Amino acid sequence: MTRRRRLYEGKAKILFEGPEPGTIVQYFKDDATAFNNQKKGTITGKGVINNRISEYLMMRLAEIGIPTHFIRRLNMREQLVREVEIIPLEVVVRNVAAGSLATRFGIAEGTALPRSVVEFYYKNDGLNDPMVSEEHITAFGWASPQDIDDIMALALRVNDFLVGLFLGIGIKLIDFKIEFGRLYEEDMMRIVLADEISPDSCRLWDAKTNEKMDKDRFRRDMGKVEEAYQEVARRLGILLEGGPGDVRGPTAVQ
Ligand code: ADP
Ligand code: MG
Numbered sequence: 001m002t003r004r005r006r007l008y009e010g011k012a013k014i015l016f017e018g019p020e021p022g023t024i025v026q027y028f029k030d031d032a033t034a035f036n037n038q039k040k041g042t043i044t045g046k047g048v049i050n051n052r053i054s055e056y057l058m059m060r061l062a063e064i065g066i067p068t069h070f071i072r073r074l075n076m077r078e079q080l081v082r083e084v085e086i087i088p089l090e091v092v093v094r095n096v097a098a099g100s101l102a103t104r105f106g107i108a109e110g111t112a113l114p115r116s117v118v119e120f121y122y123k124n125d126g127l128n129d130p131m132v133s134e135e136h137i138t139a140f141g142w143a144s145p146q147d148i149d150d151i152m153a154l155a156l157r158v159n160d161f162l163v164g165l166f167l168g169i170g171i172k173l174i175d176f177k178i179e180f181g182r183l184y185e186e187d188m189m190r191i192v193l194a195d196e197i198s199p200d201s202c203r204l205w206d207a208k209t210n211e212k213m214d215k216d217r218f219r220r221d222m223g224k225v226e227e228a229y230q231e232v233a234r235r236l237g238i239l240l241e242g243g244p245g246d247v248r249g250p251t252a253v254q
Pocket of ligand 2: 010012
């Protein structure tokens with residue numbers, strides 16, 4: 001066994017150098033953080049489930065023509081992706097008021113928004129991921145006006161598709177955060193969907209009961225966090241019979 005080069009360890013994932021140039025391996029951890037690292041914990045089996053859910057959603061999105069970094073899942077906790085130059089923006093799409101939008105504008109959580117709203121946050125933990133306008137993004141050179149147009153169009157297509165997909169399994173997609181990256185191929189640059197889409201990065205409410213099925217259960221100490229993540233996977237039809245094999249077992253990372 002050769003030792004892989006660890007490129008980066010984040011809050012939820014570890015990135016390793018991939019087997020071929022231009023690829024990286026995303027290892028999904030069980031670590032959970034909230035409120036910019038002020039709250040830390042683990043959600044047993046989360047890494048296994050998020051690896052699966054993100055694989056599934058990225059593959060479905062690719063089928064409708066959304067370019068993504070995803071190549072293939074390698075094992076329970078790892079997936080091979082194309083290495084991209086991450087655009088330092090957290091792109092949030094909201095359909096229903098919740099979280100910081102509900103707080104900032106004094107709108108009751110659960111209120112449907114008049115239309116889907118896209119927001120940008122500067123991805124910088126040291127600064128608490130401040131919200132930014134397109135003016136800031138272009139002035140500081142994080143993305144060009146054309147990049148922003150592409151990102152907005154992609155984010156809204158992702159939203160339209162995911163809203164329908166989740167509604168089909170009795171789940172309301174309240175909001176979600178995605179990241180994009182630049183992929184260079186010869187003299188061309190493409191913006192592709194990167195990072196992950198999972199209950200860590202989405203607000204998902206049961207369509208009938210409005211019960212939360214996402215990381216808000218961890219943020220707000222609501223309990224049944226693992227169960228909620230598993231239920232999302234189960235409804236997506238991607239949990240193996242008897243549950244994910246190594247959920248409670250030890251995990252080997254090189
Ligand atoms: P963070 O704590 O920064 O959110 P994570 O634990 O989520 O980190 O680990 C994933 C990191 O890898 C993120 O910083 C994300 O921007 C980055 N990333 C995601 N997909 C890619 C990719 N395809 N190429 C390079 N970096 C990526
Ligand atoms: Mg992250």
